[in-house]
Amino acid sequence: MTEPVTTAKTVPSARTEAVVRIEGLSKSFDGRTVLDNVNLEVDRGRIVSVIGQSGGGKTTLMRCVNLLERPDGGTVEVAGEVVHSGGRTLCRDLPRLRRTVGMVFQKFHLFPHLTAVENIVLAQRKAGVAEQEALERAVALLRRVGVAHRGLAQPEQLSGGEQQRVAIARALALRPEVLLFDEPTSSLDPEATREVLSVMRELAADGMTMLLVTHELPFAREVSDHVVFVDGGRIVEEGRPQDVLDHPAQIRTREFLAAYGSTS
Ligand SMILES: Nc1ncnc2c1ncn2[C@@H]1O[C@H](COP(=O)(O)OP(=O)(O)O)[C@@H](O)[C@H]1O
Ligand SMILES: [Mg+2]
Helix, strand or coil: CCCCCCCCCCCCCCCCCEEEEEEEEEEEECCEEEEEEEEEEEECCCEEEEECCCCCCHHHHHHHHCCCCCCCEEEEEECCEEEEECCEECCCCHHHHHHHEEEECCCCCCCCCCCHHHHHHHHHHHCCCCHHHHHHHHHHHHHHCCCHHHCCCCHHHCCHHHHHHHHHHHHHHCCCCEEEEECCCCCCCHHHHHHHHHHHHHHHHCCCCEEEECCCHHHHHHHCCEEEEEECCEEEEEECHHHHCCCCCCHHHHHHHHHHCCCC
16 A cells, blocks of 8 residues: 555554555365455555455454454554464464454444443453543543443443444543444444444544445445455455445446445
8 A cells, every 4th residue: 555645634643554454364264265365454544444245254354353363374463563474373462452453343242231331441441441540531432422421321221323332432442543343334224324424434534543344335435545345255456435436447346336336
């Protein structure tokens, strides 16, 4: 990828290296190839969106970044540290890696028996943040994602959009260097989708580094610096959103966009 240009949403930093760098990544399940020689970089302050149909390997790709999934081959580098190479895990501090790489999932994954505040505090307690600071951060983050008034509610009392915003606050509480979103709005109705995308739009404007799997193509077009189309475990096409989404070069990309509707 080329050097990032300085824009309003680029974090001012002397370090412009990739926060995530994946080279030659491969992964099979039961002898079936799910990722095949994938190369991907996410530079600091940049937003990369991964699109593609179900079963293409998008979730597996994301899970390989924080080693929730163990790659078979290739290199995974996060924040300057090679955490996996050639089928061997080199990361010596997995909890630290998972703090560096925040994750937001399609199904929220909040603890059902804890309130919104407690969900965010617990994540920090596990990471060694002092109780008072954890509580203050939780309250501030709930405010930031627009659900401050729901802090004492448990997940089942929250709407899907509220739950996902709490999950985003929880991921932010650990001050990650990059946030991974895996179809964060796929379980949400249109109203909740709008709420969550609005929070993500603000994170983007604040310069958060993000790797995002989404079917929200207009959103991907709007916020992404780079769009990657994955099909059958391979990157079929990638580039600027206006190129990949509006003028795709590959037939597979065109077929995918026709099926999903590239404008809506
Ligand atoms: N833990 C697993 N064990 C076996 N097969 C898996 C596992 N995880 C994913 N797969 C398979 O890998 C393929 C890619 O899955 P996934 O990464 O979830 O794709 P996507 O997120 O693009 O829908 C699918 O065929 C899926 O069934
Ligand atoms: Mg998936």
